[in-house]
Each structure stands twice: as C-alpha cells, then as structure tokens.
Amino acid sequence: MKNIQLFLVLMLFFVLPVAAQETAYKTQQNIHYYPEEVNQSDVYINERCVLDVYYPTNKEDFSTIVWFHGGGITQGHKEIPEALKNQGVCVVGVNYRLHPRVKSPDYVEDAAAAVAWTIKNIDDYGGDSTLVFVSGHSAGGYLTSMVGLDKRWLAEFGVDANQIAGLIPFSGHAITHFTIRKERGIPGTQPVVDDMAPLFHVRADAPPLLLITGDREKEMLGRYEENAFLMRMMKVVGHKETRLFEMDGYGHAMTFPAFPLLLEEVKRISEKR
Secondary structure: OHHHHHHHHHHHHHHHHHHHHHEEEEEEEEEEEOOOOHHOOHHHHHHHOOEEEEEOOOOOOOEEEEEOOOOOOOOOOOOHHHOOOOOOOOEEEEOOOOOOOOOOOOOHHHHHHHHHHHHHHHHHHHHHEEEEEEEOOOHHHHHHHHHHOOOHHOOOOOOOHHHHHHHEEEEEEEOOOOHHHHHHHHHHHHOOOOOOHHHHOOOOOOOOEEEEEEEOOOOOHHHHHHHHHHHHHHOOOOOOEEEEEEEOOOOOHHHHHHHHHHHHHHHHHHHHH
C-alpha cells in the first residue's frame, strides 16, 4: 500500500509541473475594431465590424495571426480555424462588410481597420505588436495582400503596412477581385489589374510574402497563375522574401495542407526577431 501511495505521489510530482506548463487559451468575442463614434454612425458597421481574439493567457510576447474568412466578399463569417488553435499563437478572426450591402473599397477599409486595431491593441493581451501576421483564404487572401501591399489603407489608421511581420494569403486574387469587377459590370473571366489589384502595388520593401494556392489544374479561374505572376513581379522589383507554394492535388479549398505552412512561416520569422 505504501508503495502505491509513493507511486501516486511521484506521479503527481512529475505530472503537475507538465500540466502547469501547458499553454492555456481564452477567447474574447465581438470586439468592435472601429471607434465608437463610427460604430454609432452606421448600423451595418456596428453589426458587422467585429473581431474575436483567441490568445494564450499564460504566455508573453506571442505572435498573432489576423485571419480573414473567405466567401467571395459576398458571404462568410469570422472564424478561429481549428488548425490554428493550441499552437502557441494568438488568432484574431475578423468580420468585414459584404457585397451587395457595401461596395469597394469598404471591405478593404474594414480589413485595414482590423489589422490596425490588432497592431495597436495586442500588447494589452500579452502579445508582441511587432509579430502580427496577416492571412486568410480566398477573399480573405485578397484582403491580406491588399492591406499589406497597398500602404494607403493602413495609413488611414496611422499604421505603416511594413509593421506587419508577414503576409500569408491562401488562394487569394492577385488581380482585381471578381466581386469588384462584378460591381463594375465586368465578367469574372476578364482579368483587370488596376489600383484594387495586389499586383498593382508590388514593392521591394513589403513584408515577407508567402503565397499559397491549390493545384493549378484544380484552382478556380487561373488563381495559381495570377499568384505566380505576383511572385515574379515582386522578385523583379527586388523583394527578397516572396515564395509560392502550390498544393498539388488540392483545389480552391486548400486550407488543410496550407495551415502547417502558415504556422511554420510564423515560427520562422518570429524566431529571427
């Protein structure tokens, strides 16, 4: 009996410290990322422009991933992807306004406002504001590239886009988004590159850029090819940290194999700081 009691004591001695070292997480939901006067001035902004913060509660100076959902800028809802939970990082899931209730560039402004809020406030949760990454799938990937490459959007909120630690768009448009083209009466099969296209804003001093798409034969509307063009032009202008991954065998819904690449990129950059 004494041997059993001693065994149980020893087990508690070794197991409890391990349990105590495990990272705990908390989620704070429906935080408005626009100032209160803006929220009160527009019913749809007040309803839609909110975010959730999923963050470690017993860890300091963690990295943060701002995540934009997909849905063609016409549908979708903020989310904290399961694959990003319990990974030692904070995840900020963002809602933004949708077409047809609003038109371009309102949803891009929302994305910038959410990123700016995160950079300005993540220290209060224990995070490192110099380690804020931006990512998202499809429409969310487009918003990621727009706010990271076109500096005017974050500048509206007093933030330099180069404060972003890294951009990791999943299968996002590099040309002007098809919903914006639809708003202008342009068919989805007719490519446009203007100031609402990430390709229009290639620059050498941008944050590290990791582009991820599905298989070029399975992706929608040449999505791989536009990202390949973006990669090439970023290199042409002198950007040193642009890479492109093609998920062989996966179509547009390529997030499952892409999440580990996102986490590895966050780790790679965070460890260099």
